[in-house]
Amino acid sequence: MSETQVPVKADASQRSPFPNPDQQTAKKIAQTVERAAKVFADKNLRFTKLRQQVFEEIAATHASIGAYEILARLAEKGTRVAPISIYRAIDALLDAGVIHRLESKNAFFACRRTDHTSKGRRPIFLSCEKCGAVGEVDGQRIFDLIGEAARGAKFAPRVKFVEVQGLCPRCAAGEG
Numbered sequence: 448m449s450e451t452q453v454p455v456k457a458d459a460s461q462r463s464p465f466p467n468p469d470q471q472t473a474k475k476i477a478q479t480v481e482r483a484a485k486v487f488a489d490k491n492l493r494f495t496k497l498r499q500q501v502f503e504e505i506a507a508t509h510a511s512i513g514a515y516e517i518l519a520r521l522a523e524k525g526t527r528v529a530p531i532s533i534y535r536a537i538d539a540l541l542d543a544g545v546i547h548r549l550e551s552k553n554a555f556f557a558c559r560r561t562d563h564t565s566k567g568r569r570p571i572f573l574s575c576e577k578c579g580a581v582g583e584v585d586g587q588r589i590f591d592l593i594g595e596a597a598r599g600a601k602f603a604p605r606v607k608f609v610e611v612q613g614l615c616p617r618c619a620a621g622e623g
């Protein structure tokens with residue numbers, strides 16, 4: 448065995464970015480909510496009831512969800528709030544990094560990676576055109592290249608995320 452061989456660690460960031468939506472159980476959503484609550488606590492931010500409710504709706508789907516759909520779902524459950532309150536809750540969740548915005552759809556999805564918050568690595572978003580599923584993979588090399596190319600033009604880039612449209616594994620296999 449040469450020195451360069453390292454055992455492959457099965458860390459969370461190597462799981463499929465497209466988990467089976469049928470396995471999105473209440474328990475998994477609860478775990479995701481727990482992780483988000485911890486992020487808020489670590490940053491000394493308040494995970495208010497409304498922020499948690501909005502986050503739960505976002506975490507409940509592997510696709511992305513728009514503000515008005517969140518509003519409608521909360522209303523169905525008896526929580527009636529003004530759109531501005533939903534937008535403020537979404538902003539707080541975005542700032543904390545527990546959700547991301549899919550610019551192309553102006554919709555939101557829960558972050559399921561830890562490396563870009565803990566290690567400052569930036570993801571690219573993979574957005575399925577057919578079923579709407581959104582996944583994240585590490586894209587730091589792409590951001591490095593963008594930065595390098597822009598600096599070459601003496602341009603200060605403000606790219607935060609890159610979105611790629613296509614087909615998720617299930618849709619590509621005709622199962623979506």
Ligand SMILES: [Zn+2]
Nearest residue numbers: 558559560583
């Ligand atoms: Zn993320």
Ligand SMILES: [Zn+2]
Nearest residue numbers: 575578615618
């Ligand atoms: Zn799909």
